[in-house]
Amino acid sequence: MQSNQAKPFSAYQLREDFPALAQSVNGVPLVYLDSAATSQKPRSVIQSICRYYENDNANVHRGVHALSERATAAYENARGRAAKFFGAEAQEIVFTRGATEGVNLLANTLKKRVLGEGKTILLTEMEHHSNIVPWQMVAQETGAVIRYIPVVPETGMLDEDEAKRLFAGGVAIFSCTHISNTLGTVNPVQSLCAWAREAGAVSIIDAAQSAGHRKVDVREIGCDFLVCSGHKMCGPMGVGVLYGEGSLLQDLPPWQGGGEMISRVTYEGSTWNKAPHKFEAGTPNVEGAIGLHAAMDYLDAVGREEIRLHDALLVREAMGVLSSFPGVRIFGPVDESGEHAGVVSFALPGIHAHDVVTLADSHGIALRGGHHCNQPLMKKLGVPATARASFYFYNTEEDVEALRCSVEKIMRMFSKL
Amino acid sequence: MQSNQAKPFSAYQLREDFPALAQSVNGVPLVYLDSAATSQKPRSVIQSICRYYENDNANVHRGVHALSERATAAYENARGRAAKFFGAEAQEIVFTRGATEGVNLLANTLKKRVLGEGKTILLTEMEHHSNIVPWQMVAQETGAVIRYIPVVPETGMLDEDEAKRLFAGGVAIFSCTHISNTLGTVNPVQSLCAWAREAGAVSIIDAAQSAGHRKVDVREIGCDFLVCSGHKMCGPMGVGVLYGEGSLLQDLPPWQGGGEMISRVTYEGSTWNKAPHKFEAGTPNVEGAIGLHAAMDYLDAVGREEIRLHDALLVREAMGVLSSFPGVRIFGPVDESGEHAGVVSFALPGIHAHDVVTLADSHGIALRGGHHCNQPLMKKLGVPATARASFYFYNTEEDVEALRCSVEKIMRMFSKL
Numbered sequence: 001m002q003s004n005q006a007k008p009f010s011a012y013q014l015r016e017d018f019p020a021l022a023q024s025v026n027g028v029p030l031v032y033l034d035s036a037a038t039s040q041k042p043r044s045v046i047q048s049i050c051r052y053y054e055n056d057n058a059n060v061h062r063g064v065h066a067l068s069e070r071a072t073a074a075y076e077n078a079r080g081r082a083a084k085f086f087g088a089e090a091q092e093i094v095f096t097r098g099a100t101e102g103v104n105l106l107a108n109t110l111k112k113r114v115l116g117e118g119k120t121i122l123l124t125e126m127e128h129h130s131n132i133v134p135w136q137m138v139a140q141e142t143g144a145v146i147r148y149i150p151v152v153p154e155t156g157m158l159d160e161d162e163a164k165r166l167f168a169g170g171v172a173i174f175s176c177t178h179i180s181n182t183l184g185t186v187n188p189v190q191s192l193c194a195w196a197r198e199a200g201a202v203s204i205i206d207a208a209q210s211a212g213h214r215k216v217d218v219r220e221i222g223c224d225f226l227v228c229s230g231h232k233m234c235g236p237m238g239v240g241v242l243y244g245e246g247s248l249l250q251d252l253p254p255w256q257g258g259g260e261m262i263s264r265v266t267y268e269g270s271t272w273n274k275a276p277h278k279f280e281a282g283t284p285n286v287e288g289a290i291g292l293h294a295a296m297d298y299l300d301a302v303g304r305e306e307i308r309l310h311d312a313l314l315v316r317e318a319m320g321v322l323s324s325f326p327g328v329r330i331f332g333p334v335d336e337s338g339e340h341a342g343v344v345s346f347a348l349p350g351i352h353a354h355d356v357v358t359l360a361d362s363h364g365i366a367l368r369g370g371h372h373c374n375q376p377l378m379k380k381l382g383v384p385a386t387a388r389a390s391f392y393f394y395n396t397e398e399d400v401e402a403l404r405c406s407v408e409k410i411m412r413m414f415s416k417l
Numbered sequence: 418m419q420s421n422q423a424k425p426f427s428a429y430q431l432r433e434d435f436p437a438l439a440q441s442v443n444g445v446p447l448v449y450l451d452s453a454a455t456s457q458k459p460r461s462v463i464q465s466i467c468r469y470y471e472n473d474n475a476n477v478h479r480g481v482h483a484l485s486e487r488a489t490a491a492y493e494n495a496r497g498r499a500a501k502f503f504g505a506e507a508q509e510i511v512f513t514r515g516a517t518e519g520v521n522l523l524a525n526t527l528k529k530r531v532l533g534e535g536k537t538i539l540l541t542e543m544e545h546h547s548n549i550v551p552w553q554m555v556a557q558e559t560g561a562v563i564r565y566i567p568v569v570p571e572t573g574m575l576d577e578d579e580a581k582r583l584f585a586g587g588v589a590i591f592s593c594t595h596i597s598n599t600l601g602t603v604n605p606v607q608s609l610c611a612w613a614r615e616a617g618a619v620s621i622i623d624a625a626q627s628a629g630h631r632k633v634d635v636r637e638i639g640c641d642f643l644v645c646s647g648h649k650m651c652g653p654m655g656v657g658v659l660y661g662e663g664s665l666l667q668d669l670p671p672w673q674g675g676g677e678m679i680s681r682v683t684y685e686g687s688t689w690n691k692a693p694h695k696f697e698a699g700t701p702n703v704e705g706a707i708g709l710h711a712a713m714d715y716l717d718a719v720g721r722e723e724i725r726l727h728d729a730l731l732v733r734e735a736m737g738v739l740s741s742f743p744g745v746r747i748f749g750p751v752d753e754s755g756e757h758a759g760v761v762s763f764a765l766p767g768i769h770a771h772d773v774v775t776l777a778d779s780h781g782i783a784l785r786g787g788h789h790c791n792q793p794l795m796k797k798l799g800v801p802a803t804a805r806a807s808f809y810f811y812n813t814e815e816d817v818e819a820l821r822c823s824v825e826k827i828m829r830m831f832s833k834l
Contacts, residue, residue: 019470019471019472020470020471020472020473020474020484023472025482025483025484026483030483030484032484034475034476034480034482034484034485037475037476037479037480037485037700038474038475038476038700040470040474041470041474045470046466046467046470046471049463049466049467050463050466050467053436053437053457053458053462053463053653054436054437054463055436055437055440056437057437057455057457057458058451058454058455058783059451059454059455062454062785062787062790063451063454063783063785064771064774064775064778064786065442065451065774065777065778065782065783065784065785066442066443066447066778066783067437067442067447067449067451067783068451068454068783068785097514097655097699097702098699098700099699100673100675100676100698100699100700101673101698101699103674103675104673104674104675104698107674125684128675128676129674129675129676129679129682129687130674130675130676130698130699132674132682132684132687133674133675133678133679133682133687133698134673134674134675135674136674136686136687137671137674146684148684229699229700231700236470236704237700237701237702237703237704237705238514238655238656238702238704238705239655254554256517256518256521256551257521257524257546257547257549257550257551257552257553257554258517258520258521258545258546258547258550258551258790259517259545259546259547259790261550262546262550264792265546265549265550265792265793266792266793266796267542267549267563267565267793269553270546270549270550270553281517281518281521281547281550282514282515282516282517282518282547282646283454283455283515283517283646283648283654284654285514285654285655286654287653287654287655288654288655354481357481357482358481360482361481361482361483365482366475366480366482366483366484366485367482368479368480368482368485369481370479373479373675373676375681375682375683376682376683376684379683
C-alpha cells in the first residue's frame, strides 16, 4: 500500500486488498454497494488486529510489564494518528464505540453545560436517527426545544435562508451531518459552523459518512466537536472517534464512570482524570484503536482527495444510468444543484425498495433498502423507503454497469419497461 | 479444541492455542500472570475475527443482501450462545462494550425506576471502580445514598452479619462483584442475591472476574442483572454482556439513543424497540460478538469447572511459595477462611509494588502493580498498592516456579533475604 501514493489511482488494483470483495454470492460475483452502512476492510487492517492479539495483547495504562507497555504505546499512537487525520491534537481525541456513542456522550454532557428550559437544539431534517434520538431524550429531560433546518425536497439541500433565520433565533447546540447517508448531500459545514459560532452555539459535526471519503479537518470546518465511526472508514467495528476542541472538551463533565476516567476514588466520592481519559471509562478497545490506525494509514495512502473524486465519478455515472430508466426517482442533489457524495438513493416506479434490494441481491448486488435510519426524512420525501447504492474507492465502473443490468431486469420483471 | 472435552486437562497443551504466550520478553520466555487485567486470546478467537472480516462483514438487521443476512445471523447466534453460557434467554442478553458500560447502563436506567432522595444503593468495599463511580454519579444526581458491606481485612471476606443488617435497613439497588479482582475473594452471591430479593432490592452481579473462570448461571445465582467483559474471558476487546431478567429488562427505559434501538422516529419524538435491541443503539460490534462466541465455545470445550480447579491449584501453590518468604503479606482469603480464586495480591516487605512489578518484568514475568482500580480498598488494607499475580488455565506450575525465582531475586536485591 505504501507505494500507492506514487501510483495512479486504480480501483481494480485497490480492491485486491479486500478479501471480502473476492467472493460470489448467489452464484455471481459480489458487487458490494453498501459501504455507507459499513465499509469492507483491507487486509492490512485485519492483519493489524491479528498481530495485536498474537503479540502485544494486554490491558493499558496501569501496567508496567512489556506487553502492557507495548499495548499502551500502540493505543496512544492510534490516538495521535487520529489527531493527525483530523487536524487536531491528541488530547482532543476520545475513542468511542462509534458515532452514535459520540453523539450520546455529547448530548449527555453538554446538557449539563448549555441546555435548559426553552434552550434550542438545532438539527437538520436530514439527520440520521443517531443525531436525532439522543437530542430528543435530553430535550425531554431539560425542557430544551429541537428545531430542524428544512431540506428542500427537490434538491436534497438545506434551506440556507431558513438556517440563518433559525440561528438568529438563538441556538444552544447545533448538530449536523457532514454528508447525508440517504441523500448524498454534502452540507456546507464551514458556513454552518461559522453561523453557529456567531449565534454562540456549540457546533457538532457528524462525520460518519465523510471521514473515510474525503479530507475532514476540524480546524478548517471550524466545528467544536466531531464524531465518526471506524467501521465506515475501513476500520473495525466497535470503535469510533470523538473530537472535541481542547478547552471545550476539558470543560465537559464526565459521562460514564469507571476505571481510567478517575483521578482519585474514595468510598465517599471521586475526582476525574483529564480529557481525553475522563471520557474513556473502563478498559478501552485497544484492538479497535489499532485497527483504526491501520485504516487511517490505508486511506491516506490511497489519498482522500482521490477517494472523493472516485466516489463522485461513480455516483455521476450511477445517476446517469438510473435516470435513463422511465419513472425512476433519484433523491438528493442532481446536476449543478450541489455536490453529491458517493450515495445514491432511488425509487423504481411502483416497485417497493425491499423488492428492489431482494432482487438485486439475487443478481449479486448488495444494496440497502429501507428508511436508512431516516424515518422522518422519508416521510418528508413522501416515500416509505428507498433503495440505496453507496460507492467507495474499491468500486468500479463495472459495478455501476452491474447495477444497470440489475435494475433493467427488475423493471422488466415488474413490466415497467 | 472440540476434542479437549474428552482429553484430560493439560495447561501445557492448551497454551499452545495462544500465540501471544509463545514469546520471549527481555530475553526470557514470557510468563503471563496478568489475566485478571485481560486474558490472552486463543487462535480460534483470532481466526473467527479474520474469517468474519474476510467473508461476512456487513451491517446488521436492516439489510437483506447476502452478507448482511450472514452478519445478522452470526450476531444473533452469538447472542443465543451467550444466553446458553449464562443460563438465560436470548432476549435477556444485551451486548455492551464491557462490564463498565454494563454498570453505567444499569445505573442510568435503574435510577429512573428505583432511585430517589434517600434511597440506598448497597455496594461492597471490594468493588472495582467501575462498580463504584457510576453509582456515585447517579447518587449525586438523585439524592440516593451509597452504603458498603465491609470487608474483613484479615480474611478478605465480606462481613455477612453487617450485610444482613444493611439489607434490613432498606435497599433499592444491590450491586456486588462475584470475584474480587484484588483479593481473589469469591463472594456468596447466591445468599447475597437472596437477601437482596427479601429486601425488595434489584440485584446486580459484576462477573468480570468470574465469567471466564467458572460456571456462572444467572438462575442459580438468582440475580436480576449481571455484567461481564469479553476481553477477560478469551474474547476480543470492545464487547461485553449484560444479562437482565426478562420482564425487568423489558421494563427499563432506554439509555443511549440512535439507530437499532428505536421503533419509530418522527421529528417530534420517538418510540422504542423491544429489549434487547432497545439497549443497543447504533451499529453493534458484530466482530466483538462473533469473537466472544468463539471464546465461549473455547471455554466450554476446556471445561469451566476444570478452569476453576486449575486456577485454585495454582493460586494455592503461589500462596504457599509467597508465604515461604519472610515478611511477605498476602491479601484475601487464606487457609480455610474462604475460596480464593485465581488472583493473588501480595506485598514484599519494604519494597514498593511498582518496583516488584518492574523487576519481575525484567525476569519475563507480567504482573500488575498498583491499586487495581480499588483505591478505597487499598486504603482500608493500609497499603498504597499491591503486586498481583493472576492465573488462568494456560498457566502452569512452571509459571509459579518462575514467580518464586523472581521474588527471591527481588528480595535478595533489596537485601530482605
